[in-house]
Amino acid sequence: MLENFNAKKQKLLDAYARLAKSGLVFSDGLDENTLKDRASKLENEEFILAIAGQMKAGKSTLLNALVFGGEPILPADDTPLTAKITEIRYAKQPKLKANFYSKDEWETLKTYKDENGREFFKNDILPTIKDKNVEARILGISKEDKIENLGEYVANKGLYTPFVKTVEIYHPSEILRQLIVVDTPGTNDSNKFRSQVTLDWIGRCDAAIYASYAGRMLDENDYKFITNYLLHLTSSKRIIAVNKIDTANSEEEVKSDLERIKQDDKFKDTIFNDKSKFVLTAALTDVIKFKEKNGKLDEDDEFYKKKLVKKGFYEDSRVDELRELVAKKLVENKGDDLIASHTDFIMQTFERKKREIDDRRASLQNALSVSAKSNEEIEASIKKIEANIEKIYRSQDELADKFDERISDIQGEIEKATADKFTSIRNALERKLYGYKSINDIRYRIEWDVKNALEDNAIFKEIAKVARESLEENIKAFKYGVIGKFGEMTGFDQTLIENRVNHKTFASVKDMQDQVSALAISNRTVENALSDSTRFWQRWFDTKKGQENYKAKLSSAIQDNLAQIQNTVKDKIKNVVSQNADEFINGVKMAMRECEEENRKLYEEISVKGQLKSTEVAAIKERIKDIKLELEGLDKFKNEIEKEIK
DSSP states (O other): OHHHHHHHHHHHHHHHHHHHHHOTTOBTTBOHHHHHHHHHHHHTOOEEEEEEEOTTSOHHHHHHHHTTTTOOOSOSOOOTTTOOEEEEEEOSSOEEEEEEOOHHHHHHHTTOBOTTOOBHIIIIIGGGOSOTTHHHHHTTOEEEEOGGGTHHHHSTTOSSGGGEEEEEEEEOOGGGGSEEEEEOOOTTOSOHHHHHHHHHHHHHOSEEEEEEEGGGTTOHHHHHHHHHHTTTSOGGGEEEEEEOGGGSSOHHHHHHHHHHHHTSTTTBTTTBSTTOEEEEOOTHHHHHHHHHHTTOOOHHHHHHHHHHHHTTOSSOOSHHHHHHHHHHHHIIIIIHHHHHHHHHHHHHHHHHHHHHHHHHHHHHHHHHHHHTSOHHHHHHHHHHHHHHHHHHHHHHHHHHHHHHHHHHHHHHHHHHHHHHHHHHHHHHHHHHHHHOOSHHHHHHHHHHHHHHHHHTOHHHHHHHHHHHHHHHHHHHHHHHHHHHHHTTSTTOOHHHHHHHTOOSSOHHHHHHHHHHHTOOOOOHHHHHHHHHHHHHHGGGTTSHHHHHHHHHHHHHHHHHHHHHHHHHHHHHHHHHHHHHHHHHHHHHHHHHHHHHHHHHHHHHIIIIIOSOOHHHHHHHHHHHHHHHHHHHHHHHHHHHHHHHHO
């Protein structure tokens, strides 16, 4: 799939180059530099794939297989103390770049304590410093080095490891031509700087692979990480790689465990649904094969090879399946959108140039028309144009005010839709909470009830749909109202209005649905309430008062949490609606200003030129013929480009 994307991308880049070289589509605001800038953005477009998972899940081995063809570039003996955010990017020549803490970050790091008061720097960083003299030389800088020396920056005994904030690896691997792969140490990292960088990357990623160890497949820690940090991605953008299947007794055993977990109520409709993707991998196979091919097998490698052969995993590590899945997820979604966007832009350059040429032809034809008119007809035309200009000028603010009234009505609909949906959620959760009879049911199920109420994102999409449909309906009606009002006006270009206010894609509204759907409810309030109230009320839970007080406290915590989410959802949707409304009305105003300008040009032509001489008429007719040939050449060029890129 990446190959298919690359082919389409290259065709578009070639098209940009032809357009820039020919100059045939250059128009106001579109020149060679603009086209080169668009091509550069396409060339540099990258997808971000995050790799997450607990320690010892085989992340490094999996990445070595997936990205580097089995070459053991990443050390596989990482520890929580030394794990680094690692960005892996494409470059023709392999190298690494280490980014060290700034002096301020280093000093702040010294003050961190965990929840139990344990000093992070004293206990975790300081014992790993091999040479205190290094500190003064490297804090606040970045350092490039050979990729073979990576261990000095990330390994447990590396000279620079304690001072490294993030690492960038550059490598000529083909998969990296469109991907930035980010290896994350986990958000539970005790180093808050690295933890924040992890969250930033995860928030930006287009897809994620979560590596889970087959021996403890999708345990509680896996579940919490995925539900807390990866649910902003739709299930179709999450891949769970059950790694180290070679450590199990058999593949059938792993598959059986996976099916059993899928049936767990806790996992249903959260991590697992019809779009969920799972791959069973034995990534160590690719690393062993690479070492064998390059004559670097040691005794340990020979031991593991025998195990892999015996269990039938040496022929197929399943990493190719994972690689193909990543390619499909990225290319068929974001990749297709990217290709479509640049294709539309290129085709629009022809339409824009055609309109410019048509405007020139219309101006010349108007001049011919004027030349045939009497003085009385010319005077009447001038008065009509003056009236048009005055009408346009006075109508702009009037139209904007009327549309603002429509937007105010839409915002009211959003308020109501949000309130109605969240009321239904509150009532459903209240019924569940008060239906539980066991304290353990409450402790272990209510938190997931809250998550499950929102995880499928249907609630957000429904509210966003109300806003979107209402906005599109009002814009459509308003647009044709404008066209109807000015349609009979001299110099009024209906297609100009159509093009300027054509909101058919509504990109920002679609983005809104994705953004709003990504809002994850924070469980912190619920968790705290569970913890606090359980300690106090557990011994009294068998009493009626104990149950009532316990459930009342939890109910209050949940309602408070839902209220916060409700306001966030409402405000986000209302803001996007306002942005789209502003974009639309500004388009209308711009179209009207352009119509006004066309009328002013026509006024000037009529009032200044008056009657044309016969020689001038002949010259204009020749220019009109030239324009016809220019349009024919443009159409021919357009057909060639269209055939190449579609």
